[in-house]
Amino acid sequence: MKVEGFLKDVTGASRVTRARHRLIDSGSPQNLYHDHIRELAEELHPKETRVRVTRVEDVSKTARKFTFEAAEGSILPPFQAGQYVSLDLAIPDGEGKTVRTARPFSICSAPFQARQKEKPFFELTIRDGRPGEGFASGYMYNSCRVGDVFTAHLPFGQFYYESLRDAKQVVALAGGSGITPFYSMAQEIAHGTLDCSLTILYGSVRADDIILEKQIREIRCPRVRFVNVISGDPDYPGEKGYLSADLIRKYTEGDPADGGTSYFVCGPLPMYRFVESELKKLGVPKRRIRMEVFGAPRDITKDPDYPAREPEIFRLTVYRGLEETVINASSLEPLAVALERAGVPNQTRCRSGACGYCRCKLLKGDVFVPSAGDGRRYADRKFGYVHACSTYPLSDCAIKIPIC
Amino acid sequence: MAIYKDSYDVVVIGGALAGMSCAMKLASEGKDVLVLERHNLPGGIATSFVRGGVEMEATLHEMMSIGPESDPLPMRRYLDEMKVAIRWLRVPEAYDLVSQEDGIAISLHAGRRSDGTWVAADEIEALYPGSRDDVNRLLELCRKVYESVNYLNDHTVSKLQMLRDHEELVKTAGYSAKEVMNTMFPKLSAKVKKILSAYWIYVGQPIPTLPFTVYAFLMGDYMSGGSYVARGFSHEMSVAMEHRCEQMGVQMEFGQNVEKILVKNGRVTGVRTSRGDEIACRYVASAPYPNTVYGKMIEPKSEVPPEAFRYANAMPMSVSCFSVVMLLDARPEELNIHSYSVFSSETAMNTVKFWKQGRKLGGWDYLTTICLNFANPDGVPDGMTSLSITYLPLPECFDEVTADNYFEVKRKYAGEMIDQVSCRLGVNLRDHIAEIEIETPVTISHYTSDYRGGIYGYQHNMQNSIVARLADIERTTYIRGLVSCASHQLAGDGMAVNMNNGRIAAMQILAEMKKEA
Numbered sequence: 039m040k041v042e043g044f045l046k047d048v049t050g051a052s053r054v055t056r057a058r059h060r061l062i063d064s065g066s067p068q069n070l071y072h073d074h075i076r077e078l079a080e081e082l083h084p085k086e087t088r089v090r091v092t093r094v095e096d097v098s099k100t101a102r103k104f105t106f107e108a109a110e111g112s113i114l115p116p117f118q119a120g121q122y123v124s125l126d127l128a129i130p131d132g133e134g135k136t137v138r139t140a141r142p143f144s145i146c147s148a149p150f151q152a153r154q155k156e157k158p159f160f161e162l163t164i165r166d167g168r169p170g171e172g173f174a175s176g177y178m179y180n181s182c183r184v185g186d187v188f189t190a191h192l193p194f195g196q197f198y199y200e201s202l203r204d205a206k207q208v209v210a211l212a213g214g215s216g217i218t219p220f221y222s223m224a225q226e227i228a229h230g231t232l233d234c235s236l237t238i239l240y241g242s243v244r245a246d247d248i249i250l251e252k253q254i255r256e257i258r259c260p261r262v263r264f265v266n267v268i269s270g271d272p273d274y275p276g277e278k279g280y281l282s283a284d285l286i287r288k289y290t291e292g293d294p295a296d297g298g299t300s301y302f303v304c305g306p307l308p309m310y311r312f313v314e315s316e317l318k319k320l321g322v323p324k325r326r327i328r329m330e331v332f333g334a335p336r337d338i339t340k341d342p343d344y345p346a347r348e349p350e351i352f353r354l355t356v357y358r359g360l361e362e363t364v365i366n367a368s369s370l371e372p373l374a375v376a377l378e379r380a381g382v383p384n385q386t387r388c389r390s391g392a393c394g395y396c397r398c399k400l401l402k403g404d405v406f407v408p409s410a411g412d413g414r415r416y417a418d419r420k421f422g423y424v425h426a427c428s429t430y431p432l433s434d435c436a437i438k439i440p441i442c
Numbered sequence: 443m444a445i446y447k448d449s450y451d452v453v454v455i456g457g458a459l460a461g462m463s464c465a466m467k468l469a470s471e472g473k474d475v476l477v478l479e480r481h482n483l484p485g486g487i488a489t490s491f492v493r494g495g496v497e498m499e500a501t502l503h504e505m506m507s508i509g510p511e512s513d514p515l516p517m518r519r520y521l522d523e524m525k526v527a528i529r530w531l532r533v534p535e536a537y538d539l540v541s542q543e544d545g546i547a548i549s550l551h552a553g554r555r556s557d558g559t560w561v562a563a564d565e566i567e568a569l570y571p572g573s574r575d576d577v578n579r580l581l582e583l584c585r586k587v588y589e590s591v592n593y594l595n596d597h598t599v600s601k602l603q604m605l606r607d608h609e610e611l612v613k614t615a616g617y618s619a620k621e622v623m624n625t626m627f628p629k630l631s632a633k634v635k636k637i638l639s640a641y642w643i644y645v646g647q648p649i650p651t652l653p654f655t656v657y658a659f660l661m662g663d664y665m666s667g668g669s670y671v672a673r674g675f676s677h678e679m680s681v682a683m684e685h686r687c688e689q690m691g692v693q694m695e696f697g698q699n700v701e702k703i704l705v706k707n708g709r710v711t712g713v714r715t716s717r718g719d720e721i722a723c724r725y726v727a728s729a730p731y732p733n734t735v736y737g738k739m740i741e742p743k744s745e746v747p748p749e750a751f752r753y754a755n756a757m758p759m760s761v762s763c764f765s766v767v768m769l770l771d772a773r774p775e776e777l778n779i780h781s782y783s784v785f786s787s788e789t790a791m792n793t794v795k796f797w798k799q800g801r802k803l804g805g806w807d808y809l810t811t812i813c814l815n816f817a818n819p820d821g822v823p824d825g826m827t828s829l830s831i832t833y834l835p836l837p838e839c840f841d842e843v844t845a846d847n848y849f850e851v852k853r854k855y856a857g858e859m860i861d862q863v864s865c866r867l868g869v870n871l872r873d874h875i876a877e878i879e880i881e882t883p884v885t886i887s888h889y890t891s892d893y894r895g896g897i898y899g900y901q902h903n904m905q906n907s908i909v910a911r912l913a914d915i916e917r918t919t920y921i922r923g924l925v926s927c928a929s930h931q932l933a934g935d936g937m938a939v940n941m942n943n944g945r946i947a948a949m950q951i952l953a954e955m956k957k958e959a
Contacts, residue, residue: 051615051909054653058910062918065756067748071737075762075837075895079887081845116845153846196493202853202860203875297873325771325876359445359695385697392492397482397696399688413492416821417674417681440482440697441445441717 081115083193088112091186092159101165101215101249102179103146107157109187114152114160117193119226120219120302120330121145123162124387126189129177139378140386141174142194144304144330146218146250148225160192163250165215194387197304197330199223199234204300205326209290210238211281211313213305214249219330220304221250228259235261237289241281241309243270265289281309283316295321304330307410331390334372334411338430341408345432355436356382357401367431373398373405374426377439384426385442391428396439400424403435446693449722450476452951453713455700456729458486458890459937460928462683462694463944464727464951466524469690471952476723477692478715480699485680486729486890487897488937493877497821498767498828499814500881503676504533504783506660507938509667516592517938520945526686529673533817536562536664538784539640540866541791548637549781552668558582562665566634573634576627580638581665583626586610587655588662591908595942611655615909619657620650636791643785643810644936646761646834646898648793653907656934671817679937699891703728703735703924705745710923714741725954727927727947731893732757740921750920757906760898760935761800761834762883766856769877770827774815777827777874778867782816785809786866800835803843804855809833811863826876831859837894840883848884856880892928899929908933915950925950 089112093105108114117123122142129137147161167176197219199208210220217240226232242248245268254264267281268274277285292298294317301322303313310332317327338344347369354367354376367376374396377384387395391411400422407414411428418424426439452468454461457479465475483489489500508530509515514522521528536550548569553561560581567574590611593599604612614622619642623635630638639649641660649657672678687694699716703726712722728735732754736746770777787796787807796808814821814828822828843851856878864871883895900906911918911932919925927947929935934943 051612051913053616054904054907054910055913057905058914061905062753062756062914065752065754067751068755069737069743069746069751070755071733073734073887073894075840075883075887076891076893078840078843078845078848079884079891079895082848082884083888116849118849200878202857202872203878323771325874359693360443360447361445362443394492395482413495415490415492415497415675415677415681417490417672417678420674420678421681421685423681441695442697 081113084112084115087114087190087192089114089188089190091182091184091188094182094184097163097253098249098251099246101163103161103163103250103253104178104182105159105161106188106190107159114158115192116153117145117149117160118198119149119222119232120198121193121195122388123160123190123192124194126191127174127177129174137378138381138383139174140191140389142388144195144197144218144222145192146221148222148229150226150229150231163215163218163221165249191387194393195330197302197328199232201233203325204234204328205298206234207291207299208234208236209286209299209301210236211241211286211301211303211305212238213241213281213309214247216305216309216330217249220302221254224254224257224259224262224264227261228257237263237265239265239267239281239285239289241267241269241305244268245271245274263289281313281316283319286316287320295323297323297326300326300328302328307332307335331388331392333390334428335408338370338406338408343409344406347432352403352431353434354431355402355434357436357438358382358441367435369431371430372427373424373429373431373435373437376431377426382439383442384439386427389427391425394425396426397423398426398437398439400429401436401438404432405435406430406432446476446719446721447474449712450474450693451723451955452476452725452727453478453700453721453723454727454927455713456486456928457484457684457694457696458729458928458940459488459680459683460931460940460944460947461727461729462680462687463941464927464948465687465692465944466526466683466690467945467948468951469687469692470524471948475692476721477687477694478698478700478713479694479696480891481889482696483677483680484684484694484696485677487886488676488680490675490677491879493769493879496769496823496826496828496877497675498769498877498879499675499812499830500767501676501937503671503812503937504669505530505671505679505938506663506669506936507667507942508670513667515663515667516595517941520941524686526682528679528682530670531673531817533669533671533782535781535783536668537640538781539637540784540786541636542788542866543790544633544636546633546637546791550637552665554581554585554666560665566637570631570634573630576630577634577638580623580627580630581661583610583614584658584661585666586662587614587658591655591659595946614654614658617654618650618904619652619654622654639791639793640785642793643808643834645902645934646797647902648797650794651903653902653904653909655907655909656902671814673818673821675818675821676937701739702741703739705740705742705921708745708922710921725923725925725951727925727944727951729928730891731896731899731928731930732926733893734891735924736920745921747920753918753920757900757930758903759837759894759896760901762837762886762895763832763834763881763897764806764855764859764883765830765832765881766859767830767879767881768828768871768875770829770871770874771825771876772827772874773825774813774827777869777871779813779827779829782813784811786811786863788862800833801838803835803839803851804858806833806835806855806859809859809862827874829871831863833859834898835883837883837896840895843884852880852882897929898935899931902934923954
């Protein structure tokens with residue numbers, strides 16, 4: 039628009055122009071920059087938090103609880119019971135190299151503990167990895183010591199009680215290490231800072247698989263109830279079997295179909311499939327079911343949609359800015375893992391395909407994205423973007439990843 | 443190979459709509475452009491998110507300046523020219539306005555007939571007999587001003603042409619929407635004026651201080667061409683532009699925060715990212731507000747002239763946003779929802795009052811309720827309703843909010859908004875919430891880092907109207923090579939407007955380059 043000189047001649051326009059000059063001249067010539075909202079955003083979502091392990095405690099035969107406090111220069115941000123932290127890890131691969139990766143862990147301590155004045159902390163409970171799986175959790179379980187310092191990213195995740203959405207009565211359906219977010223919720227309820235009741239139905243194979251039992255039993259609060267359900271021991275004195283429709287009904291006050299109870303599910307993938315169909319049998323309204331994301335599948339070839347083929351190692355061309363690197367990528371592992379194995383700097387958060395933190399552009403090649411781990415937006419699918427943590431190569435590929 | 447080239451013709455800070463539009467335009471003229479975006483997604487707040495497998499809009503979303511394929515408006519033409527592939531869906535109505543105390547409940551539709559009469563004029567006439575002619579005249583005036591602004595966007599005109607062809611713009615440029623309505627349309631009833639004021643919220647400026655040029659631009663556009671959304675949500679606009687930028691040779695990098703703009707002898711020489719990359723350039727198009735740029739980005743600090751601080755300190759911040767985005771487990775009809783966008787208030791329609799309410803938390807009485815089902819039915823699962831409720835408060839309403847009371851504040855005022863809309867609908871929406879996200883000024887700041895969580899730039903009031911900004915453009919350039927490229931710029935806020943802002947920023951840079959060559 040090129041009419042400046044002229045606009046100044048127009049009566050009304052010159053009126054507003056003069057007013058603008060007066061306005062600008064009234065401004066202070068000093069640097070008064072201050073942005074309260076930016077400071078608050080950074081306090082709530084720090085780019086990273088340095089944390090130090092201050093305590094390690096066994097909480098079952100095969101699980102340990104790690105207490106983290108903020109290291110010098112960091113402050114723990116607030117989080118909501120059920121959210122997770124992503125820990126940056128550097129793990130020796132046994133062949134003299136170090137793999138840089140990250141893992142999400144649900145926080146098992148209560149939000150109030152991270153905000154208390156004296157020694158604020160958060161806790162993670164991590165189970166030993168089984169052979170052939172649980173690479174990072176096995177490393178944490180066996181190698182993490184008091185005094186170790188980590189870079190943590192928090193808080194993340196949508197698996198928390200939302201009073202505007204969820205029913206006042208919550209029934210938790212947990213399996214394995216899926217108990218951790220509910221321990222957090224239970225403590226927050228007992229502390230009086232989370233306003234709902236919680237019945238935890240915790241499925242384990244044997245009684246000695248139960249994680250955090252002593253800790254949860256110690257919570258003295260009439261609004262928190264804890265029930266173990268054991269599937270692999272016919273002599274167990276308490277509830278036996280699986281988290282079935284009958285059992286869920288038994289521990290629900292009122293009819294599960296009437297919407298008065300929210301069901302929160304967290305555990306291993308097979309449990310989700312089972313519990314989902316049980317909740318359906320009970321006629322639970324969909325909005326009353328909350329499912330935590332469940333990580334990458336242990337064996338992608340078992341996915342019903344996976345095309346039949348032999349495992350293969352492909353060439354993956356990676357662009358970071360203008361830098362080009364060619365690495366190997368196994369058809370059995372997500373692209374994010376191929377990047378980590380090759381030492382290409384890359385970031386992940388949820389590692390379940392949901393959060394989109396590892397979004398990258400697929401420039402060439404065929405890939406498989408399991409539908410359970412496809413949290414992509416419509417347009418990303420249309421224009422060929424993928425989430426590296428839940429995308430498996432089916433041919434040689436080329437991707438462009440964010441620089442980090 | 444290194445990650446970056448040593449230098450670029452232009453570095454664009456911020457890969458949102460303005461930044462990407464600027465990059466496309468520069469690339470189309472053969473310039474070497476780098477876009478640095480701190481978030482991992484393009485588009486800024488023109489984005490979407492997925493909850494429970496369902497994609498939801500993150501923004502008060504309604505594109506102007508698109509128009510039907512057969513009769514395209516300028517932004518559709520520009521995007522077509524740039525070969526940006528977006529699937530547009532038409533929003534059925536312009537807007538509903540419900541003002542309970544005023545007894546106003548009306549639904550208006552876009553559309554102008556070849557004889558210069560307007561569909562909305564008939565709709566208003568049906569409820570307020572005797573107003574048709576004046577409404578037709580007002581909308582015609584708006585359309586002429588709108589066309590003049592569009593024309594002047596791309597053309598240089600003489601004084602004579604200006605007076606001859608753009609008389610309506612010249613006549614009204616110095617006046618507010620209220621002044622023009624009152625002086626040129628004295629017979630329009632108070633209620634009809636209220637009905638025609640609903641869009642004030644798209645600028646976040648009350649009618650008495652809203653420049654008529656800006657008001658006319660909105661009315662002239664929306665009421666003639668209607669409004670549109672992308673089939674793939676706002677994220678489709680952003681990704682389509684990202685995709686096109688890359689095809690055109692623009693280097694787009696995400697997760698890259700620009701910490702410093704390097705300046706020497708009053709001239710931009712480069713930028714430095716948080717990662718420590720130093721990239722040389724003679725031009726920077728900046729989405730960060732001047733407050734942030736002058737306050738903490740220019741290096742060395744001594745390169746910021748006192749006049750730049752005067753400008754940044756004097757500019758009054760416009761609104762931020764407080765939105766409740768929900769997925770409800772019933773069909774819209776079951777929830778008594780029948781339109782895409784409804785502006786509603788319980789008390790009498792008074793834009794100054796509504797605007798002032800935004801200085802504090804709560805008691806907000808001008809809510810915008812958007813039901814995506816009516817514009818993008820395939821974007822919502824069957825049996826569900828995708829609904830957002832928005833109020834645009836001023837950033838200062840968050841002055842007392844801390845990390846300790848943030849979640850409580852969020853839920854409390856989101857709850858108030860849900861209850862107010864529930865009350866109007868006669869349906870308790872709380873009984874249907876399957877997913878909910880609450881967006882606040884802090885959310886905006888978290889994802890964009892925009893100054894004080896602002897979404898609309900500086901107040902587009904009389905001192906700051908497009909006309910005044912334009913007349914001042916050279917005076918408010920304080921560092922050579924540094925161009926504003928976002929809603930704090932010339933044309934103000936809005937998605938289409940920001941695409942245009944980016945285009946204008948590119949043209950400013952191209953003109954400057956030519957001069958320097």
